[in-house]
Amino acid sequence: DRTGVQRGIINSVRCQEAKTAAEFIAGNREVARYVEKYKGRFLGACVVNPLFIDESLREIEDCHKQLGFVWVGELCNYMAPFEYTIKEFELLVQQVVKMNMVLDVHTELSEMEFIIQKFPRATIVFPHFGDDREYEHIFKRIDAVAKHPNCYLDTSGWGHDRVGMLEYAVKSIGDDRVLFGSDFSINCPATVLGRIEHALITEEQKRKILASNLQALLKKVGA
Numbered sequence: 001d002r003t004g005v006q007r008g009i010i011n012s013v014r015c016q017e018a019k020t021a022a023e024f025i026a027g028n029r030e031v032a033r034y035v036e037k038y039k040g041r042f043l044g045a046c047v048v049n050p051l052f053i054d055e056s057l058r059e060i061e062d063c064h065k066q067l068g069f070v071w072v073g074e075l076c077n078y079m080a081p082f083e084y085t086i087k088e089f090e091l092l093v094q095q096v097v098k099m100n101m102v103l104d105v106h107t108e109l110s111e112m113e114f115i116i117q118k119f120p121r122a123t124i125v126f127p128h129f130g131d132d133r134e135y136e137h138i139f140k141r142i143d144a145v146a147k148h149p150n151c152y153l154d155t156s157g158w159g160h161d162r163v164g165m166l167e168y169a170v171k172s173i174g175d176d177r178v179l180f181g182s183d184f185s186i187n188c189p190a191t192v193l194g195r196i197e198h199a200l201i202t203e204e205q206k207r208k209i210l211a212s213n214l215q216a217l218l219k220k221v222g223a
């Protein structure tokens with residue numbers, strides 16, 4: 001409210017830290033309660049773990065059909081460790097595609113490149129301009145997303161604050177596949193909003209990043 005963010009997609013860190021399927025299911029239901037409590041304010045995102053693949057596949061379907069979720073993630077494979085190369089993750093992505101949902105997945109550059117090549121039918125949002133080798137990889141991450149129209153990049157986390165990076169993303173990816181993301185509650189949304197507001201791009205491009213690009217993406221998946 002203080003920073004002027006009126007709507008958002010929310011998930012539960014409880015799910016990302018879950019050591020059991022029951023725990024990430026409970027976290028997703030917690031999200032659903034907040035979506036219901038603040039009608040029109042939030043869209044819920046489903047977080048699962050492919051190490052519990054049977055439960056994850058059911059949970060994705062239940063969250064979509066019963067709770068109206070259209071977003072899966074942010075999946076963070078360093079929090080409940082697994083590799084994106086395992087068969088179970090492939091099955092998870094297939095379920096996301098089947099349900100016509102958005103996959104939001106935290107990656108390092110090599111993981112991003114693998115996922116892009118492996119899953120061309122998935123609608124994928126990659127958070128963060130940078131990764132653990134932030135400044136070396138920012139251009140490479142932007143370029144990887146630019147080449148694949150099923151992929152989007154959001155402004156959350158790190159890297160967006162470097163002068164010229166947001167501008168390069170808009171030029172390379174296009175102004176319709178860059179999304180506002182804050183990484184709240186780790187980071188303050190004001191930092192991202194300030195960078196977008198003062199970016200060397202047009203007012204229309206700012207509006208697209210802040211709202212209409214996400215609205216178009218949600219329309220694509222039936223939200």
